Amino acid sequence: MKKLLVIFAIVLALYACTENISQVIPQKEKTDYCSIKFNDRFDNPLKKGVWDSLFEYHEAVFAPVYLGDVKPEIKLIYKPELTGNRIDAVEEWEAPFEYDTERRMLKYPTDSTLLITVDTSRIIGYPMYLWEYYKTPEHRQGIMSYPVFVENTSDDTLQVGEGDVLPITIEAKGRDGQWHELYRAYIYECGTGLLDIYLAPHQIAVVAMPVCEGTFRTELRLGYCLSRDKRIYSNVFEGFINQ
Numbered sequence: 001m002k003k004l005l006v007i008f009a010i011v012l013a014l015y016a017c018t019e020n021i022s023q024v025i026p027q028k029e030k031t032d033y034c035s036i037k038f039n040d041r042f043d044n045p046l047k048k049g050v051w052d053s054l055f056e057y058h059e060a061v062f063a064p065v066y067l068g069d070v071k072p073e074i075k076l077i078y079k080p081e082l083t084g085n086r087i088d089a090v091e092e093w094e095a096p097f098e099y100d101t102e103r104r105m106l107k108y109p110t111d112s113t114l115l116i117t118v119d120t121s122r123i124i125g126y127p128m129y130l131w132e133y134y135k136t137p138e139h140r141q142g143i144m145s146y147p148v149f150v151e152n153t154s155d156d157t158l159q160v161g162e163g164d165v166l167p168i169t170i171e172a173k174g175r176d177g178q179w180h181e182l183y184r185a186y187i188y189e190c191g192t193g194l195l196d197i198y199l200a201p202h203q204i205a206v207v208a209m210p211v212c213e214g215t216f217r218t219e220l221r222l223g224y225c226l227s228r229d230k231r232i233y234s235n236v237f238e239g240f241i242n243q
Contacts, residue, residue, distance in 0.1 A: 031070055031149070031151060031204070033117055033119055033147075033149045034119065034121060035072070036070070036071070036072065036073070036074060037072060037073040037074075038073075038074065038076055038122075038124060038147070039073055039074065039075040039076065040076045040124060040125070040140075041075070041076075042078065042125060042139065042140045044125070044139075044140065044142050045142055046123060046125055046142050046143060046144045046145075047142060047143070047144060048143075048144050048211050048212055048213045049126070049143040049144070049210040049211065049212040049213070050212060050213060051182075051183075051212045051213075051214065051241070051242060052242075054143070054210055054212065055183050058183050058184060059183060059184055059185065059186040059187065060168060060169060060170045060182075060183035060184065060185060060186060061130060061165060061186045062148070062165055062166045062168040062185075062186070062207040062208075062209075063080035063127045063130060063164045063165050063166075063207065063208075064080060064083045064085075064127075064161075064164075064166065064197070064205045064206060064207055065077055065078060065080075065083065065124070065127050065147075065206050065207065065208055066083060066204070066205065066206040067083045067084055067085035067197065067199065067203070067204075067205050067206075068084070068085065068203055068204070069200075069202075069203055069204075070151075070202065070203070070204055074206070076124060076125075076140075076206070077138070078125060078126075078127045078128055078138055078139060078140040078141075079127070079128050079138040080127055080128065080130065080164035080165075081134070081164060082138065085197055085198050085199065085200075085203075085205075086195035086196065086197060086198070087105075087106070087195060087196050087198055088195055088196075105157060106157055106158060106159035106196060106198050107154075107156045107157065107158055107159070108158070108159060108226070109152075109158045109159075109160060109224070109226060109232070110226065111226065111230075111232050112153075112154075113152065113153055113154035113156065113158060114150065114151070114152060114153065114158065114160070114224060114232050115149075115150070115151045115153050115232075116148065116149070116150050116151075116168075116222055116224055116232060116233070116234040116235075117148070117149045117151075117234060117235060118146050118147075118148050118209055118221075118222060118234050118235055118237050119146055119147045119148070119149065120146050120237050120238075122146075122147065123144050123145065123146070123211070124140075124145050124146075124147050124208055125140030125141060125142065125143065125144075125145060125208070126140065126141040126142075126143035126145045126208045126210055127140065127141065127208060128140075128141065129141075130163075130164050130165070143210050143211075144210070144211040145208035145209055145210045145211060146208070146209045146211060146237070147206050147207075147208065147209075148168075148206065148207045148208065148209050148222065148234070149204050149205075149206055150166065150199075150204060150205040150206075150207065150224065151199075151202070151203075151204045151205075152199035152200070152201060152202060152203055152204070153202065154201060155201045155202075156201060157198055157199070157200050157201065158198060158199050159196045159197070159198055160197050160198065160199050160205060161196075161197035161205075162188070162194045162195065162196050162197060163188055163194040163195065163197075164197075165185075165186045165188075166197065166205060166207060166224070167185040167186075167224065167225040168185055168207070168222050168223065168224050168225070169181055169182075169183060169184050169185050169222065169223040169225060169231065170182045170183040170209075170220065170222060170223075171220065171221050171222070171223055171233075172218050172219070172220050172239075172241045173218045173219045173220075174218070174243060175216070175243060179221070181223075182220075182241060185225050209222065211239065212239065212240060212241075213240055214239070214240030214241040214242045214243075215240070215241075215242050215243065216240060216241050216242065216243040217238065217239075217240055218238070218239065218240070218241060218243075219236050219237070219238060219239075220236070220237055220238070220239040220241075221233050221234050221235070221236045221237070222234040
């Protein structure tokens with residue numbers, strides 16, 4: 001009788017394990033950003049930037065230089081308005097897509113649906129100023145920058161910015177060893193006529209993190225703003241600030 005009970009217990013345990021295994025959801029492999037080749041049509045010299053002259057009013061400007069699918073090679077576009085992936089917030093209500101519970105085609109990112117990675121292994125240029133005259137030919141500013149990948153890791157289409165910017169802050173460790181906000185996310189003074197920037201499932205945005213001079217070597221990180229008090233943080237990387 002004891003032997004039968006033992007055998008029965010083993011069978012139940014094996015069945016439970018089989019059930020657990022069948023419920024495991026395969027995870028998407030992490031994107032190898034380093035394998036993505038950049039097609040940069042500009043070759044003007046690049047040099048380190050100066051913090052205060054680069055970001056006015058202590059607002060960091062992170063305009064996309066690419067929006068779209070993960071591909072072996074992507075073309076960098078330094079005129080933000082030409083990167084595509086924009087939709088009018090009003091048109092969302094009329095678009096032929098399945099709405100979520102808030103009747104929005106675009107969902108808001110969460111800390112489990114967006115991934116931010118700063119690639120310090122290579123250098124790109126910095127995009128044009130947001131308010132340059134629209135007829136100005138495309139060019140890249142001569143500021144050394146790290147490419148930053150912002151990936152939609154979900155199966156939903158996400159709103160990741162508006163106008164021509166993504167809401168990203170720059171933080172640095174001070175001499176006290178604590179993280180401090182160096183530059184807050186850029187905010188438009190007026191939102192009239194701004195289009196939403198979106199990423200379809202598993203698409204990426206590439207923005208430029210300028211490499212700047214400074215008097216104090218420390219650790220930096222980027223924070224994507226989910227709300228006033230909640231951020232999604234990038235990997236930590238080294239840089240210089242003035243302190």
